[in-house]
Amino acid sequence: MNLVFLDRQTLAPSVNLRRPAFDHHWQEYAETAPEQVVQRLLHAEVAIVNKVKIGAAELAKLPALKLIALAATGSDNVDLAACRAAGVAVCNIRNYSKSAVPEHALSLMMALSRNLHAYRSSVADGRWQQAGQFCYFDYPVRDLKDMTLGLIGYGTIARDLERLVRALGMDVIVAARKGQPAEPGRQSFEHVLAEADVISLHCPLTADTHHLIGEQELAMMKPDALLINVGRGGLVDEEALLCALKEQRIGGAGFDVVSAEPPASNNPLMQALDCPNFILTPHIAWASQAAMQRLADQLVDNIEAFAAGREQNRLV
Numbered sequence: 304m305n306l307v308f309l310d311r312q313t314l315a316p317s318v319n320l321r322r323p324a325f326d327h328h329w330q331e332y333a334e335t336a337p338e339q340v341v342q343r344l345l346h347a348e349v350a351i352v353n354k355v356k357i358g359a360a361e362l363a364k365l366p367a368l369k370l371i372a373l374a375a376t377g378s379d380n381v382d383l384a385a386c387r388a389a390g391v392a393v394c395n396i397r398n399y400s401k402s403a404v405p406e407h408a409l410s411l412m413m414a415l416s417r418n419l420h421a422y423r424s425s426v427a428d429g430r431w432q433q434a435g436q437f438c439y440f441d442y443p444v445r446d447l448k449d450m451t452l453g454l455i456g457y458g459t460i461a462r463d464l465e466r467l468v469r470a471l472g473m474d475v476i477v478a479a480r481k482g483q484p485a486e487p488g489r490q491s492f493e494h495v496l497a498e499a500d501v502i503s504l505h506c507p508l509t510a511d512t513h514h515l516i517g518e519q520e521l522a523m524m525k526p527d528a529l530l531i532n533v534g535r536g537g538l539v540d541e542e543a544l545l546c547a548l549k550e551q552r553i554g555g556a557g558f559d560v561v562s563a564e565p566p567a568s569n570n571p572l573m574q575a576l577d578c579p580n581f582i583l584t585p586h587i588a589w590a591s592q593a594a595m596q597r598l599a600d601q602l603v604d605n606i607e608a609f610a611a612g613r614e615q616n617r618l619v
């Protein structure tokens with residue numbers, strides 16, 4: 304079996320990626336540009352990708368391909384419908400980041416609610432020396448205790464985040480899918496937007512969730528609410544968020560993801576970086592050594608399962 308990993312560099316060099324325990328030929332590339340995908344996968348039965356895009360146009364030219372093994376939970380870079388139509392199986396990685404990503408989301412929430420970023424910058428700028436007393440109050444400092452977290456998407460990561468924040472004394476409400484009514488355990492999407500002090504996004508990026516949060520939704524949020532996005536960039540209309548931040552219509556935003564990564568310098572969120580209440584990290588919520596190693600082990604498990612004729616973590 305020919306296995307080709309198109310973007311090996313998306314896993315840190317410290318990760319031990321064992322070779323599958325069956326006869327195979329392994330080829331890996333540090334990175335792959337869109338125009339190189341077909342040529343590199345021409346003889347591959349198994350394509351391994353983290354973020355390289357594979358769509359209907361590529362699949363049409365890859366008759367040998369049998370499996371796309373995602374080195375990620377998110378599958379928005381692969382056209383699942385086209386894979387189904389082409390008879391190409393797809394599997395992803397599950398549960399590997401259930402500590403890492405919730406901890407990152409919580410870090411963003413804490414940093415924003417206490418304005419750590421703004422205070423750190425002002426200390427660096429000499430503001431403390433000018434304060435004339437032992438402290439100063441340029442930015443609000445808020446406790447998460449007694450705040451309400453609104454979860455959009457309630458899978459592995461969201462449930463672990465819920466466990467963490469409940470220990471801090473936060474209340475948690477979970478949104479029903481947009482356009483669907485409230486049901487036991489789920490409040491309507493609009494109710495969650497209006498009631499939560501912190502909104503955190505944990506659903507996949509699909510046609511249904513693209514720009515789930517836009518101008519209208521931002522306007523429904525409390526004026527001091529925080530928006531956390533460790534899911535996917537496309538979930539939020541970035542222009543609308545930039546306006547809301549600049550016009551101080553929301554309390555702050557903590558993002559680990561943007562719509563195109565790495566972001567172009569004209570990405571709206573790059574223009575939000577001078578807002579003291581906006582924090583952007585470079586898609587590293589998942590990237591603890593422990594989580595990445597779990598991902599790498601599960602990636603090879605998935606491929607071995609496929610080779611043995613077992614369905615494991617299959618999306619298609």
Ligand SMILES: NC(=O)c1ccc[n+]([C@@H]2O[C@H](COP(=O)([O-])OP(=O)(O)OC[C@H]3O[C@@H](n4cnc5c(N)ncnc54)[C@H](O)[C@@H]3O)[C@@H](O)[C@H]2O)c1
Pocket residue numbers: 376377378397398400404455456457458459460461479480481505506507508511512533534535559560586587588589590
């Ligand atoms: N920033 C990072 O480093 C990082 C790491 C891992 C995962 N992620 C992202 O986080 C997402 C969630 O990961 P997970 O492990 O919790 O996945 P999961 O599959 O366990 O949970 C996703 C949840 O979203 C729900 N959902 C699907 N469509 C929805 C919709 N239209 N509206 C509301 N909910 C919807 C699903 O029912 C499911 O409960 C992934 O899809 C990925 O995009 C980011």
Ligand SMILES: O=C(O)[C@H](O)CO
Pocket residue numbers: 353374375376377378589
């Ligand atoms: O979806 C995921 O698992 C993260 O984005 C890392 O690839």
